[in-house]
Amino acid sequence: MIVADRKPIEEIIAEIKEHEKILILGCNECVTVCEAGGKKEVGVLASALRMYFLNQGRDVKLDEITLERQCDHEYLEEIRDVIDQYDAVVSLACGVGVQFMAEKYHTMPVYPGVNTCFLGVTEKRGLWTERCQACGQCILARTGGICPVSRCAKRILNGPCGGSTQGSCEINKEISCAWQLIIDRLKALDRLDDYEQIDPIKDWSTDRAGGPRKVEREDVQQ
Amino acid sequence: MKINTPSKLEKILAAGHLAVTSECGPPRGSDPEVIVEKANLIKDHVDAINITDNQTSVTRMCSLAACIKLKLMGLEPVLQMVTRDRNRIALQSDILGAAAFDIHNVLCLSGDHQSFGDCPTGQNVHDIDSIQLIQTVRHMRDESKFLGGDDISRSPKMFVGAAANPFADPFEIRVPRLAKKIAAGVEFIQTQCIYDLDKFELWMKMAGDRGLLEKVSILAGVTPFKSVGMARYMKNRVPGIEVPDEMIKRMADTPKEKQPEEGVKICIESMQRLKEVEGVRGFHVMAIEWEEMVPEIVEKTGLYPRPSVD
Numbered sequence: 001m002i003v004a005d006r007k008p009i010e011e012i013i014a015e016i017k018e019h020e021k022i023l024i025l026g027c028n029e030c031v032t033v034c035e036a037g038g039k040k041e042v043g044v045l046a047s048a049l050r051m052y053f054l055n056q057g058r059d060v061k062l063d064e065i066t067l068e069r070q071c072d073h074e075y076l077e078e079i080r081d082v083i084d085q086y087d088a089v090v091s092l093a094c095g096v097g098v099q100f101m102a103e104k105y106h107t108m109p110v111y112p113g114v115n116t117c118f119l120g121v122t123e124k125r126g127l128w129t130e131r132c133q134a135c136g137q138c139i140l141a142r143t144g145g146i147c148p149v150s151r152c153a154k155r156i157l158n159g160p161c162g163g164s165t166q167g168s169c170e171i172n173k174e175i176s177c178a179w180q181l182i183i184d185r186l187k188a189l190d191r192l193d194d195y196e197q198i199d200p201i202k203d204w205s206t207d208r209a210g211g212p213r214k215v216e217r218e219d220v221q222q
Numbered sequence: 223m224k225i226n227t228p229s230k231l232e233k234i235l236a237a238g239h240l241a242v243t244s245e246c247g248p249p250r251g252s253d254p255e256v257i258v259e260k261a262n263l264i265k266d267h268v269d270a271i272n273i274t275d276n277q278t279s280v281t282r283m284c285s286l287a288a289c290i291k292l293k294l295m296g297l298e299p300v301l302q303m304v305t306r307d308r309n310r311i312a313l314q315s316d317i318l319g320a321a322a323f324d325i326h327n328v329l330c331l332s333g334d335h336q337s338f339g340d341c342p343t344g345q346n347v348h349d350i351d352s353i354q355l356i357q358t359v360r361h362m363r364d365e366s367k368f369l370g371g372d373d374i375s376r377s378p379k380m381f382v383g384a385a386a387n388p389f390a391d392p393f394e395i396r397v398p399r400l401a402k403k404i405a406a407g408v409e410f411i412q413t414q415c416i417y418d419l420d421k422f423e424l425w426m427k428m429a430g431d432r433g434l435l436e437k438v439s440i441l442a443g444v445t446p447f448k449s450v451g452m453a454r455y456m457k458n459r460v461p462g463i464e465v466p467d468e469m470i471k472r473m474a475d476t477p478k479e480k481q482p483e484e485g486v487k488i489c490i491e492s493m494q495r496l497k498e499v500e501g502v503r504g505f506h507v508m509a510i511e512w513e514e515m516v517p518e519i520v521e522k523t524g525l526y527p528r529p530s531v532d
Contacts, residue, residue, distance in 0.1 A: 153335050154306070154346060158353040158402060160395075161332045162387040162414060163461040170461040171335045183392055196398050198406055201310070201354045201369065 001030035001121075002094045003128040004037060004114040009048055012090060015111045019060070019088040022049070024113070025079070025101070026066030027093035034128050036114045037092030039066040045092065045113060061086075070097025076104050083108060119150075136206025136213060142199065144185035151178035157199040226409070227363070229326035229381035230298045231270040233531040234504075235410065235439045240497065241504030242525050243300060243412065243441060244516050245272035248283035257288045258295065263513045265297055267520040269528055270327055272300040272412070272506070276307065279339025286316055290323045300383065301325050304333025309349040310358070310369055317359060321378030329383040329412065330355040353406045356384055360407035382407060386440075387414035388425035390462035397428045404437050411438055412506040415445040415456070418464040419495055426501050435501035442496045445508045446515060447485030450474045486515055493523045 016022055024046045032038025042064045053060040063086070067075045070093035083089075088109045091098045095116040102110045118130040133150040139157070140147055149155045153171050160179030163170025167180045186192045204210065225236055234241045244264050249256035261271055271292055275285040289299035301320050303313065317328065332352040336344050350358065358369060359382050366377040384403050388396050400411070416422045422442070429435055447453045450473035457465035469488060476484040496502050505525070509515045520526050 153337075154332055154348045154351070156332060156348065156351040158351050160390070160392075161352075162385065162390045163334070164391050165461045166391055171337050177391075180392055183395055192395075195395055196402050196405070198353060198357070198402060201350050201357070204349065 001033055001119070002096070003034045003117045003120040003130075004031045004094050005034075005117055006036050006041065006045075007113055007115055009045070009052075012045070012111065012113055013049070013052055016049075016088055016090060019109070021061040021086045021088070022063075023079075023083070023086040023089045024049075024062065024064050025070070025089050025091045025093070026064070027070045027091075027097050028066055028068050029071075031092060031094055031097075031114060032066075033122065035126075037094070039064075041092055042066050045090070069093075071100055073104070076100060133207075135202075135204070136210075137203060139199070139202075142194070142197070143182050144189055144191065144194075146178060146182045146185055148178045148182065151176070151181070157202060227326050227379040227381045228324070229379075230531060231300070231327050231410070232381040234269050234529060237529065237531055239504075239529045240502075240525060241270075241439070241441060242268045242507065242520055242528065243270045243272060243504070244268045244507045244509065244513070245274055245300075245302075246288070246513065247274045247277055247511070248285065248288040250280070250282050252283060254288075254291050257283075257291045260513050261292055261295060261297055264516040265295075267517045267526055267528065268507070269504075270298040270300050272302055272329060275302040275304045275331070275333065276339070277334070279306070279334050279336045279341070281340055286320055286325075289320060289325050293323050293325055298327070299325050300327040300329050301380075302329045302331060303355065304331045305348055305350055305352055305355055306333035306336065306346050309347050313350070313355065313358065314362065314368060317362060317378050317380070318374070321376070321380065326380055327383065328359055328380045329385065330359065330408070331385055352384060353403060356382055356403060356406040356408045364407075381409055383410040383412060384408045385414065386411045387462045388416070388422050389414060389418060389464045396425055397432060397434070400429055400434055400438070401432060404434055408438060410441060410503075412441045413443040415443050415463055415508060416492065416496065417456070417469055418466050419492060421464065422496070423499055426499050430501055439503040440501055441504040441506040442493075442499070442502050443506045443508060444489050444493055444496075444519075445510060446489035446512065446519065447473055447481070448512060449478070449481045449485070450476070453485075486519060489519055490522045493519070497523070 024042045026039050026042035027037050046062050046064045050062055069075045083105055090111050090113045091101050092113040098112045119132040120128050120130045123129050130150050135149050152159055153169055160177055164177040164180055169175040169177050246260040273285045273288040276282055285302050289301045292299040330352045336346050359380055362378050366374045386400050453465055453470050453473045456463050507516050
């Protein structure tokens with residue numbers, strides 16, 4: 001899933017403080033799972049903002065809506081009938097949802113309520129960690145199912161570097177060395193001989209480096 | 223041994239001499255005299271001088287410019303290149319720039335993470351990794367081609383080196399990793415600082431058993447301790463360096479004012495033992511900000527005068 005983290009409330013207030021009628025718009029997908037932008041967090045943020053404006057002696061309209069998704073036309077259309085009641089939207093969706101919202105409601109100011117962090121997993125409640133950088137050319141078949149692009153601080157394709165120490169990355173003991181994990185996994189798969197195959201220079205054109213990407217599937221287009 | 227480049231370092235190794243290299247860190251400023259002074263301290267006692275490439279991710283004068291300065295002094299530079307700061311366009315471009323000044327040695331590294339340096343909020347590049355950089359230089363040299371496939375006019379004649387750390391984890395892939403660098407085309411290796419000689423000898427034995435030592439020249443890396451504090455720092459804080467407890471004790475048991483002398487003594491003793499290790503073809507003496515000690519270390523190890531090759 002896309003993992004996000006809550007923005008500091010001071011930052012949100014700084015963006016929206018001039019507005020009078022604000023919609024806090026949550027998303028029921030990834031940001032709900034990572035507890036940053038679902039219905040519950042919409043409620044928490046709205047309450048905090050109400051308290052702030054009350055203390056400022058201001059009467060600001062603050063409504064809460066949580067959509068099934070903000071990255072699909074059909075769900076974003078659900079607010080078309082009510083959007084004119086507001087002069088700003090704080091979207092707690094990931095950056096994808098914020099942007100789709102801005103594209104669809106072209107004259108409506110929309111502010112991000114979360115920082116979109118990475119594609120990752122829930123290791124346990126309250127702990128999410130990165131697994132994928134969407135490079136567009138998956139190499140996991142060669143690396144035993146562990147991704148050095150997302151999990152090595154230097155995205156080294158032929159690792160580990162000299163900084164790997166007792167299973168940890170040189171930048172932080174709490175981060176596992178991706179290449180230690182790869183080697184452990186190749187061993188578990190009885191494939192350690194594969195370690196010596198040199199991974200070729202990567203084609204990064206399918207990555208961010210190649211410019212904004214798209215996936216187009218004629219077979220599923222109407 | 224076939225000679226592939228005009229590198230003096232390659233010629234010395236091919237002639238069967240124990241090579242001696244050292245290194246200088248460029249200044250945090252634009253004064254070229256810093257490089258000249260450091261180089262003058264060691265130039266008669268080493269065959270080639272590495273210039274580090276923004277080591278520990280601290281911004282400094284670029285390695286290429288400092289290497290050119292050495293070249294203009296008539297010395298033999300080893301251009302260190304890390305893959306952290308430049309993409310494949312910039313790396314190939316700098317390789318050609320170095321070759322334009324007849325810099326004939328390159329050391330291919332990934333580089334410390336930028337979080338250790340003075341720009342921890344910066345991006346890193348890592349378009350290619352150190353093994354792929356070895357491949358890149360060999361491709362440019364041997365095929366006279368850019369990575370993109372176009373021809374290079376006057377290909378870069380560089381003797382290609384890399385680092386190896388026999389002490390980093392996991393130990394079981396330390397020899398396979400050396401094999402991988404050799405398969406990529408590396409011709410000489412400068413090792414991480416060696417303090418745990420038993421472990422180094424085991425690594426060399428394992429490399430020898432696989433027939434790797436005929437395919438690459440291993441320069442054993444050594445760094446003298448200036449103090450017991452430095453020894454402890456190397457042991458506890460520098461990733462991938464192992465210092466045996468008895469070596470720390472030996473430094474600690476020495477009065478503070480005598481510790482530099484003791485550190486140099488340990489270094490020389492280590493080098494004497496390393497000279498006898500099969501496959502050791504020379505030394506890379508890293509006297510960190512202590513370049514003035516290099517001549518004494520080289521002389522007392524019986525490696526002076528340096529051989530001349532045409």
